[in-house]
Every structure is written in structure tokens, then in C-alpha cells.
Amino acid sequence: MSVETGGGPADGVVSEGSAGVRAAGRRRHVLDLDDFTRDEIAAVIDKTRAMKEVLHRDIKKAPALRGKTIVTMFYEPSTRTRVSFEQAGKVLSADVINVTGGGSSVEKGESLYNTALTIQAMSADVIVIRHPHSGAPHFLASRLGSSIINAGDGSHAHPTQALLDLFTIHSHTGSIEGLRVVIVGDLLHSRVARSNMWGLVRMGARVALCAPPTLIPSDFRDGSLRRPCHPFAGVEVETSIERALEGADVVMALRLQLERQRAGHIPSLREYSRTYGISGSRLKLARPGALVMHPGPMNEGVEIEPDVAHGARSVIEEQVTNGVALRMALLHSLAAQDRFEA
Numbered sequence: 001m002s003v004e005t006g007g008g009p010a011d012g013v014v015s016e017g018s019a020g021v022r023a024a025g026r027r028r029h030v031l032d033l034d035d036f037t038r039d040e041i042a043a044v045i046d047k048t049r050a051m052k053e054v055l056h057r058d059i060k061k062a063p064a065l066r067g068k069t070i071v072t073m074f075y076e077p078s079t080r081t082r083v084s085f086e087q088a089g090k091v092l093s094a095d096v097i098n099v100t101g102g103g104s105s106v107e108k109g110e111s112l113y114n115t116a117l118t119i120q121a122m123s124a125d126v127i128v129i130r131h132p133h134s135g136a137p138h139f140l141a142s143r144l145g146s147s148i149i150n151a152g153d154g155s156h157a158h159p160t161q162a163l164l165d166l167f168t169i170h171s172h173t174g175s176i177e178g179l180r181v182v183i184v185g186d187l188l189h190s191r192v193a194r195s196n197m198w199g200l201v202r203m204g205a206r207v208a209l210c211a212p213p214t215l216i217p218s219d220f221r222d223g224s225l226r227r228p229c230h231p232f233a234g235v236e237v238e239t240s241i242e243r244a245l246e247g248a249d250v251v252m253a254l255r256l257q258l259e260r261q262r263a264g265h266i267p268s269l270r271e272y273s274r275t276y277g278i279s280g281s282r283l284k285l286a287r288p289g290a291l292v293m294h295p296g297p298m299n300e301g302v303e304i305e306p307d308v309a310h311g312a313r314s315v316i317e318e319q320v321t322n323g324v325a326l327r328m329a330l331l332h333s334l335a336a337q338d339r340f341e342a
């Protein structure tokens with residue numbers, strides 16, 4: 001099977017940013033979804049489908065990235081993203097090296113730039129980075145020769161999560177155009193929500209955000225994202241979960257990020273769960289068969305009830321499986337110079 005890797009911009013409405021995300025028509029970095037065209041997202045979805053077939057084989061191995069080196073640098077905790085990048089690289093036969101803040105020379109005070117420069121000097125083709133500071137992946141992309149993938153930076157972006165979410169929705173619905181996708185929860189701190197909004201809006205979904213006023217980002221509250229020319233101008237913002245869920249095709253619950261909440265944004269976990277938790281009775285307001293998603297890790301009993309998280313409409317475990325295939329697709333696009341022959 002051969003799959004197009006998706007080339008340069010096709011619809012001309014994306015920003016290229018300062019980090020040189022493309023060179024000679026090919027994507028070099030994955031920093032956020034704001035510079036992905038609709039055609040490119042569609043190509044990633046097609047390629048992820050081909051990669052998923054490899055994962056269903058008895059022997060889950062393809063030689064596509066033999067001789068390539070992928071380094072993961074995680075400066076924040078992660079299970080799904082780190083492990084899936086490692087698995088994705090290994091299934092495609094790349095050498096995968098994992099670096100964490102603890103146990104590396106970061107503990108001796110080495111800067112992010114010098115650490116990354118050292119990694120690059122060891123011939124890393126792709127560096128996958130998760131960092132607590134927004135913009136850390138962009139900083140490396142503008143200075144290093146290796147391809148950079150953002151595996152989550154601060155509260156800013158988590159593009160690979162958003163792409164696997166788009167793939168998961170598409171695999172159930174066949175098209176994202178026109179779907180009502182409701183994102184509920186801690187929008188203020190959610191890099192997943194921001195990246196998903198770029199991808200969903202570009203693919204033609206009708207996006208609704210729902211949170212208590214204290215967890216809605218100020219740029220939505222002060223109207224700066226509501227200007228008619230802004231891509232998010234059509235995004236609905238709701239504080240009533242009942243109104244938001246009405247007619248939803250997809251319900252995406254977000255983790256309440258207690259570790260990032262310095263101020264008292266909510267009265268109590270119990271109050272939050274009572275007012276914004278996704279329960280079975282609330283889910284009845286959505287369309288029959290609506291998909292329930294969560295990027296993980298979940299606070300079960302807070303933003304989502306266990307019977308919903310593990311219920312018939314939940315695709316949460318599928319999101320994790322799809323994460324491996326999606327990351328295989330991205331690693332192949334960045335590191336291989338050829339088409340994927342599975």
C-alpha cells in the first residue's frame with residue numbers, strides 16, 4: 001500500500017510561523033495545528049489509517065525508518081504520549097532514545113538549548129519534546145537542524161493529541177464537516193483544547209466550548225477571538241453544560257488540571273463534578289450514538305463519571321490505540337524521504 005504524505009499548503013489560509021515548519025514544500029516540524037491545511041490533515045488521517053493496519057499484523061514491524069534516530073525529551077510527566085512515540089518509532093524500525101529531565105545533565109543546570117544541541121550532535125533525525133514552558137518546541141525548531149515534534153508545551157498546544165482525536169472522530173463518522181463537537185472542562189489550561197480547536201475548525205466542525213466562567217480563557221471572554229475574520233469567530237462559548245450538550249455529535253471531556261491551578265478557579269471538586277461532570281443523564285442530551293472522548297489521564301468522578309468513561313459510547317481507549325498509529329504517520333512523514341510502503 002502506498003500513501004501520499006501530504007505536501008505543502010493547499011488552501012492558503014495557514015500561518016507559517018517563524019520556525020520554518022516547511023522546507024522545499026515538505027513539512028519539517030509539527031508544532032501546532034494552526035499551520036496545517038485541511039488537505040494536510042486529510043492526508044495525515046489517510047496515512048494513520050495505513051499505519052493502523054501495520055499494528056493489526058501478527059508481526060508489528062515495518063522497515064520504513066531503519067537507520068533513523070528519534071529522541072524523546074520529556075520534561076513533564078506522560079504515559080500515553082511518551083510510550084506511543086516510543087512504540088511508533090520502534091514499529092517503524094527507528095532507533096528510539098528517551099531523555100527525561102531527571103537523571104540527565106538538566107539536573108546539573110544544562111539549558112534546554114544546550115541539551116537539545118547535544119542530542120542533535122548525536123544525529124537525531126526527529127526530536128519529540130514535552131516541556132512545561134509554552135513555546136519551547138518552537139524555540140528548538142528555529143535553532144536546530146533536526147525535525148521537532150511538540151508533544152505538549154505548557155498550556156499552549158498538543159498537536160499530536162488533536163490529530164489523533166481528529167482521526168478517531170473521522171474513523172467513526174467518515175467526515176468531520178458539520179459535526180457539533182462540544183469540548184467541556186478546564187479550557188483555561190488545556191493545550192489539547194487549543195490544538196483541537198484549530199484542527200476541528202479547519203475540518204469544518206461546529207465547535208462549542210463549555211466551562212465555568214473562571215475556566216474560560218480571557219481571549220474568549222474579552223472578545224478578541226470573536227472578530228469576524230478570526231478562525232475561531234464561529235466557536236460557541238457556553239457556561240451551561242445542558243445547553244452545550246444539546247445535539248452534540250461528539251463530547252470531549254477535559255481533565256481538570258489541578259497541578260496548573262494556582263488560583264481558586266472552582267469552589268470544590270464536588271461542586272465542579274455536580275455542575276460540569278459528564279454523567280449518563282447529561283449524555284442523554286447529546287445525539288443518540290454521540291462519541292465520548294477524553295485525552296487522558298482522567299479524573300474519574302470529577303470531569304467524567306466512570307460509567308460514561310467506560311460505557312458504550314466511549315472511544316477513550318481507542319484514542320490511545322490510534323495515538324500510536326498517528327505518531328507512526330507523523331514520524332514517517334518527517335523522517336523518511338519516501339512514500340510509505342507497508
Ligand code: CP
Nearest residue numbers: 078079080081295296
Ligand atoms: N493525553 C496525554 O497527553 O496523556 P499523557 O500526559 O499521558 O501523555
